[in-house]
Amino acid sequence: MKPLKANSHLVLLLRVGAFLCLAGWTWVHFYWEGPYGVLLWQESSQALAERVGIDWDEFVGTGANDGLVQRLIGFTSWFYLGATILTVTVRKKSYLQMMGLLGGGALLGILAYARFVGAQSQIPMLVEHGGQVLAPVLLVLALHMGARHRVTIAAAMVAMMMTFIGHGCYALNLWPMPATFQAMTTEILGVEHETATSLLWWAGILDFVVCVGIFLKVSRRSCALYAAIWGLLTAIARPVAGMSLSLNYWGADQFIHEAVLRAPHYVIPLYLFLVWRRSDELETVAGDSKTEIGPDGCQTAGPGKITRSPID
Amino acid sequence: MKFIKWLTISALVVLIAGVAVSQQKNQKRKGRAVLSVPKVAKKDLICFALYTVHDNILKLTAQLYPLAAGDSRIVRLEIKKEGEWVEVARTKAIEPGWTAPFRVEKWNDSKAHEYRVIHEAGATYTGTIRKNPVDKGEVVVAAFTGNSIHPAHGGDISRKDIIENVKRIDADVLFFAGDQVYDHFKHYAGWLKFGRDFGEIIKDRPTLCLPDDHDAGQPNLWGESGKVSTLGGASDGGYARPGVYVQEVERAQTSHFPDPVDPHKIGQGIGVWFTNLNWGNVDFAILEDRKFKTGPAGRVPKQGPRPDHIRNPEYDPASVDVDGAILLGQRQLKFLDRWSQDWTNTEMKVALSATIFCGGAHIHGGANGRLHADMDSNGWPQSGRSRALSALRKGFAFHCAGDQHLATIFHHGLENHRDAIWSFCVPSIANLYLRWWEPLKPGANRETGAPDYTGDHLDGFANKVTNYAAANPEKKPAGKLLNTRSAGFGVVRLNTKKREITMECWPRNVDITDPATKQYAGWPRTISQFDNYDPPSWGKLGEMTFDVENPVVQLIDDLSGEILYTVRAHGKTFNPGAPKGRSFTVKAGKNEPSTVILEKAEVGAGSRAIRLK
Structure with a gap:
C-alpha cells in the first residue's frame, strides 16, 4: 500500500481535470467568444447601465468601436487564463491561489448561467455544467481537506451527478434533446435516426442509473468507471464526429476545445473510481488486519490510519 | 451513515422533481410561447390546405390534426362541378406530420373551382382553386417572412390585420419566404398554428412557403447537400436535426409545390423542391438557397467570434471566397439557365428564395452588434453569388426574399454597380431579432434627398450593392411593439401589361387600402422589368x-x-x-x-x- 503516492495521483488527476476545463474555456474566450451576449445585450442591462449613468453607446459601443460590454468580455478571457495557470501552480497552502481558483469556479458558474439563458432557460443546461463549475472547487477541496476527505468525495459525487443528470434529462427527451446528440451518434456510429434515438434513450437511463449507483457500495466503482468511460466518449465525440482532413487545421480549432473543456465529465468519475478502488482495497486489507474503514471509504482506525492526505 | 446516504438520495429525487416543476413554471414564463397540438373535434380534423396550379397540374396538401388509431387514413378531394361535388383525388395521410398530398393532372385553370377536402370521420375543409389570372394584367404577391409567435416581441399579436389586408388587395399569390415556424423541435405543432393563423387566406390562393433554417430546426442553415451537422450553430454545414425531421418539415411546407425539376434526393433522404410556378404569366423560380450551400466553419479563415461572422473590417474579402464553396449548386444553376431562356406563357420572371444575394445588414442583434459580414447571407460565397446573379439577370428576374428581419431594396452589381437584378427583402411578421442597414460611410450616387445609407456600397464581402430603402427599426431595443421593430409584410405588384414591378412595404395593424396609411420610408418603389439587367455602361x-x-x-x-x-x-x-x-x-x-x-x-x-x- 502506498497511500501517499496514491493521494498525490488523485490530486494530480483533479488538477488535470480543472486545468483542461479552464484551458478549454480560455481558448473559447480568446479565440471565439464567451457566451455572455445573451446576458448583456438586453433591455434590462440597458436600463441598468443608464441607471448608473453609463451612456448606451458607451455601454455597447458605437458600432465602429467597442463598448463596455465588449471590453468586459475581453477582460474575462484574461481571468480564465489566470485561473488556468492557477490549476498548475496552486499548492496545499497557497490560499490566495485557492481563492483565485474558486473565482475561476465562479466564472464558470456565470458562464453556465449564460448558457442556461441562451438555451431558453432549460434547467438541464444549467445542471449539466455542474461538473465543470465544480472542477476547480474540487481541486481546492482536495488540496485543502484532502483528496480522500468525505467533503471532497461528496462534492465530486455532486459534480458527477449534475453532469449525468443534465445529460440524462436531454437524452431521455425530458427536455428537447440538443440536435448535436443525435447528429454525433448518427455520424460516428453510422446508424439511422431510430437507432440513434434508441441508443441515446438507453444512455439516458444509464445516466440516471449511475447517479443512484454511486451511492451503493456494491455498484459505486463500476458506476464510476462506466461514467468515466462514457464521459470520455461523449467528450471526444465532438472532434471525432466533426473533424475532417478537408477542413483548415482539420477542423481542430472548431472541435478540439469541445472535448478539452469537458474533461471533468470523465476525470471526476475516474477520480471517484480510484478513490473507491483504494478504499475497497483498504477495506479488504482491514478485514485481514483489523483496519477500520468509514462508510465513505476513509480509513478511520487501525495500523495505517489516514486521517487526511499527508501530501497533496 | 445510512442516514446520509438516504438524505443524499432524497436530495437527488427532490432535485429532479424541482427541475421538472421549475421548468413547467418556465414554460409559462412571459416572453416565450408554449406550442402544443390541440385536441380538436372530429369535424375539425383538417386544419388547412395549401395548393399550387402549374402546367395544368393541381397540387394540394391538406394538413391534418393527428388521427386516432381507428380513424381511416384516407382523405378525399372533391370539386364542385355543375352544383355537384365530384371526387377528383384521394390520398393517404402521411405520418409523421399528418400531411395529405393530392395531385390532379389535366386541371382546367381557366376557371375557378370550389373544392373540399373530406375525411370520413366527418371533417370537411373548403376553399377555392383560383382561375389562372392570365388576363388580369397585374399579379399581386403578398410576401412574408419571420413568423415568430413569442410574446416578447409581439409575436402573440393577432395576424388578423394581415388576413384582412390580403383580402382587401385580393393577393394572387402568397409567398412565405421562411421561418414560418421558429420552434426547433415541434414543427408539427408550429405548422398547425401557422395554419390556424393564415389558413383563411391560404386556402383560396396559390401559396409558396420556403422552409428556412428555423423551420428545419436550427439557427442557421448551410445544407451541404444533406450532410449531418455536429457543430453548435451548424456552421460546419448540414442539418442539425435528423433527416426524418427535415423530411417531415419539407413534406408539410412544400409537397404542394409544382413537381421538382430535378427530384434527386440529397443526403439523409432529404428531398429537393426547387422548381418554377407559372401563374398569371409570371414565371416564379422557387429556389433553395440553403440546401446545397457550403458551411463556412473550417473552410474560411477565422475572422470573428463565430465561424460564420466577420468582425474584422480589415480582412481580405477574397480570402473567404474559397475554392469549392457552393451557394446554389450546379443543379440549380442548370435549372436557372433553362428557366431564364424559357418564356413560354411568360411575360415576367421572379425569383423567390429564403434570403437575398448580399450582406443586407450591418448591425445584428438587440443592440449594437456590428458585423462586417455574415456568411449566413447569400453575399457569401462571392463566386456563388456571382453565378446566381449572372443566371438570374439573363432572364431579367426580379428577386423577392426574406430572412433578414429587415426590409430592404437592393439593386445588385457584379462587375459594376447596378448591373444585375433588383431584390426586395420583406419585413418579418413579428421581428425576433433586430438588424439595421447602417453603413459607416454614405453611399455614392444617391438619389436626391435620399438618406446616407442608400446609394452604391460594397457589402462586407466586397459585393457591389446599391441600396434604395431600408426599414431600420428603432435604435434601442423597442419592447413589445411590432412596428418599432419594423415588423410588417411586403406586397409586390407585377404589372404584366406595363412590365413594371412595384414594391410595397407595410407596417402591421394598418389598413393598407386607406390612403392615409403610410408605408415604411423608402417604399413604394416601381421599377421596370428591364431594369433587372440594364448596366449603366451599356448602349x-x-x-x-x-x-x-x-x-x-x-x-x-x-x-x-x-x-x-x-x-x-x-x-x-x-x-x-x-x-x-x-x-x-x-x-x-x-x-x-x-x-x-x-x-x-x-x-x-x-x-x-x-x-x-
Missing part, C-alpha cells in the same frame, strides 16, 4: 420593330457563344441593350428565340423591321 443595339406582339428576343455573344440574355419584348418594338464594343447574334421568335434575326449586331446599329410571321 442600345438599335430599335427593332416586329410584326408580332411581345416576341422573345435572345442575344448571344459572338466571341464567347454565351447567351447574354433572353427576354420577352414589350409590344412590337424593342431596343435591346448590350455591352459596347462586342458583337452579338440576335435571335427572336413568337414564343421562343428560334430565328436568327441579326448577326454581328453592335451597339449603335440603326433601327430595323423584323418579320417573324
